[in-house]
Amino acid sequence: MSSLLVTGGAGFIGSNFTRYVLENTEHTVTVLDALTYAGNRSSLEGLPEKRFQFVKGSVCDARIVDELVQSHDVTVHFAAESHNDNSMRDPSPFVQTNVVGTYELLQAVHRHDKRYHHISTDEVYGDLELDDPEKFTETTPYNPSSPYSATKAGSDMLVKAWVRSFGVRATISNCSNNYGPYQHVEKFIPRQITNILDGHRPKLYGTGLNVRDWIHVDDHNTAVLEIIDRGRIGEVYMIGADGEHNNTSVIELILTLMDQPADAYDHVNDRPGHDLRYAIDATRLRQELGWRPRYADFSSGLQDTIEWYRAHESWWRPAKASTEAQYAQAGQ
Numbered sequence: 001m002s003s004l005l006v007t008g009g010a011g012f013i014g015s016n017f018t019r020y021v022l023e024n025t026e027h028t029v030t031v032l033d034a035l036t037y038a039g040n041r042s043s044l045e046g047l048p049e050k051r052f053q054f055v056k057g058s059v060c061d062a063r064i065v066d067e068l069v070q071s072h073d074v075t076v077h078f079a080a081e082s083h084n085d086n087s088m089r090d091p092s093p094f095v096q097t098n099v100v101g102t103y104e105l106l107q108a109v110h111r112h113d114k115r116y117h118h119i120s121t122d123e124v125y126g127d128l129e130l131d132d133p134e135k136f137t138e139t140t141p142y143n144p145s146s147p148y149s150a151t152k153a154g155s156d157m158l159v160k161a162w163v164r165s166f167g168v169r170a171t172i173s174n175c176s177n178n179y180g181p182y183q184h185v186e187k188f189i190p191r192q193i194t195n196i197l198d199g200h201r202p203k204l205y206g207t208g209l210n211v212r213d214w215i216h217v218d219d220h221n222t223a224v225l226e227i228i229d230r231g232r233i234g235e236v237y238m239i240g241a242d243g244e245h246n247n248t249s250v251i252e253l254i255l256t257l258m259d260q261p262a263d264a265y266d267h268v269n270d271r272p273g274h275d276l277r278y279a280i281d282a283t284r285l286r287q288e289l290g291w292r293p294r295y296a297d298f299s300s301g302l303q304d305t306i307e308w309y310r311a312h313e314s315w316w317r318p319a320k321a322s323t324e325a326q327y328a329q330a331g332q
């Protein structure tokens, strides 16, 4: 049994991680979260008080970070500004939280010689051609495209440097696009589901040929737990579940699963610098740690996700109008 400090635990992946850990392990969890627009305290409702506590604060606050890192066995760092489109409008909080926040955590885990796991993304590698036979691996050179992915790349580099220069006991995972419950309505899949629930048409950027490698959030999180338990210190692990789909086919599938005509969507302005394709080769994770995804069927995982948003309107409704107003300003 370990005590885990989970940063960003009121966000999409961190809240699912916290819930999963409390339901499936003996570990205790303290969430440190600044409750930005993306954090939602209600995503953590109903968790056992004996093994869970919530602290509101920023990973950029050196004092609170030092105190919490010192008093826990492992820090799992999910907190980030996570949305590419926002990073075009205002990159500043991305640099602060993603780079400076990671720096503060690394300094604290170094001072107190604590185990650290860094959550990152496949976007640090840039993008692939549609017909490229190679996927991203642990040795693919970094080539980020957006302010978001550049700050995540910067944070990964800090971790690698703190491992090599100071012997910090860290691992990094770079995962592909997640879907599942508790994801903010700004993101692709929840935006389209909630548009349809509201009687509005889904919005497809550009040609819609862009490919993402979808993984269910629980599969991401079981991989993270394996890496924390048995990953080799200083190593990087790619997390992905061979779930490549282009955006057009995802919108058409959502429409079909929600009993709408498959062509009932709008083409809107493309994202500047829009990455074409991401694809993960998770061989190391599978072979070294024996990890396997449990959500093999994207269509049924998506159907469950649609049902979750149908049943949890009170969770997503407060963010919907302001999110759509921002998109409307960009013609998206």
Ligand code: NAD
Residues within 6 Å of the ligand: 007, 008, 009, 010, 011, 012, 013, 014, 032, 033, 034, 035, 036, 037, 038, 039, 040, 057, 058, 059, 060, 077, 078, 079, 080, 081, 082, 083, 097, 101, 119, 120, 121, 122, 152, 174, 175, 176, 177, 178, 179, 183, 184
């Ligand atoms: P999210 O935007 O849903 O949640 C981020 C959380 O971090 C929020 O609760 C927010 O309040 C909190 N936060 C933001 N700034 C903070 C600060 N300064 N101090 C403390 N807390 C702060 O993001 P997500 O989609 O759950 O992503 C979590 C992590 O996983 C990120 O590091 C992201 O880069 C990575 N990731 C995400 C995906 C994906 O598909 N969503 C894929 C791969 C990797």
Ligand code: TDX
Residues within 6 Å of the ligand: 082, 083, 084, 085, 120, 121, 122, 123, 176, 177, 178, 186, 187, 188, 189, 191, 203, 204, 205, 206, 210, 211, 212, 247, 271
């Ligand atoms: O309305 C939309 N229409 C659309 O076509 C939105 C919101 C998105 N898109 C496209 C853009 C992307 O090609 O869908 C794809 C997915 O978009 P996002 O949900 O914004 O995700 P992406 O930019 O791929 O990044 C996600 O995966 C990697 C997460 O947001 C990141 O945090 C993670 O690092």
